[in-house]
Amino acid sequence: MHKYIIMGIQGCGKGTQGKMLEDDFDLVHISVGDIFRWNIQRHTKLGARINRIINEGKLVSDEIVEEIISSRLKEHDWNYGFILDGFPRSRPQTEFFLESYDIDAVIHIKVPDKLVYDRVLSRRLCSVCGLDYNLISHRPEEENTCDVCGGSLITREDDNEQAVGKRIEEYHNKTEPVLELLERKELVVHVDGTKPVKDVQIEIRKKLDLPLDSLMQKESA
Ligand code: AMP
Numbered sequence: 001m002h003k004y005i006i007m008g009i010q011g012c013g014k015g016t017q018g019k020m021l022e023d024d025f026d027l028v029h030i031s032v033g034d035i036f037r038w039n040i041q042r043h044t045k046l047g048a049r050i051n052r053i054i055n056e057g058k059l060v061s062d063e064i065v066e067e068i069i070s071s072r073l074k075e076h077d078w079n080y081g082f083i084l085d086g087f088p089r090s091r092p093q094t095e096f097f098l099e100s101y102d103i104d105a106v107i108h109i110k111v112p113d114k115l116v117y118d119r120v121l122s123r124r125l126c127s128v129c130g131l132d133y134n135l136i137s138h139r140p141e142e143e144n145t146c147d148v149c150g151g152s153l154i155t156r157e158d159d160n161e162q163a164v165g166k167r168i169e170e171y172h173n174k175t176e177p178v179l180e181l182l183e184r185k186e187l188v189v190h191v192d193g194t195k196p197v198k199d200v201q202i203e204i205r206k207k208l209d210l211p212l213d214s215l216m217q218k219e220s221a
Contacts, residue, residue, distance in 0.1 A: 002081035008109035011119035031085040057166030109193035124153040
């Protein structure tokens with residue numbers, strides 16, 4: 001059983017790296033942002049409460065986030081473990097979480113702020129399967145069309161300059177102190193998120209003592 005948290009400023013690649021760990025180690029990848037976007041798209045009551053906050057790049061309240069995480073983990077569908085993506089993002093969320101759960105490691109993907117704008121503003125998402133694209137480093141073969149399912153690509157509403165600026169500010173003010181707290185518990189491994197996707201994944205696995213074979217097999221296939 002592996003229980004991980006993956007952290008880093010927006011656009012650092014936590015979604016992509018988390019998904020790679022999910023696929024190879026049967027972990028359940030829990031992204032609070034994805035759960036929120038699901039609710040917004042389906043116009044649920046929760047979606048209506050959080051839509052504006054997210055579009056402005058602010059953090060959703062700790063109470064709402066804690067409720068989402070508790071009920072998601074209570075599903076107990078994580079026989080081989082889980083990877084939490086984008087949680088915790090504040091000190092109260094961290095304290096709340098550590099009261100009930102333990103964790104094996106926190107993966108911190110480091111990228112400088114100046115890369116964040118370029119990466120996030122060129123990000124696109126498939127409107128059907130949710131796959132991530134990037135117009136700089138991972139372009140779809142056909143413009144605006146998902147290579148995998150043919151769905152049309154969209155830009156996240158909070159991927160605009162103003163919201164990106166706010167999210168960077170929230171990250172430094174509220175999320176970075178969380179890293180310090182977790183670091184004191186000797187849980188954090190730091191990886192360089194400026195490298196190509198596969199190299200970042202290799203660094204993560206080496207630092208977590210996870211096998212690399214499945215990554216290498218994919219390359220030779
Ligand atoms: P993400 O997909 O991780 O970039 O999250 C998108 C947005 O969802 C963030 O900018 C926040 O508004 C909100 N959000 C996601 N996770 C959290 C969290 N742990 N605490 C507060 N707000 C969150």
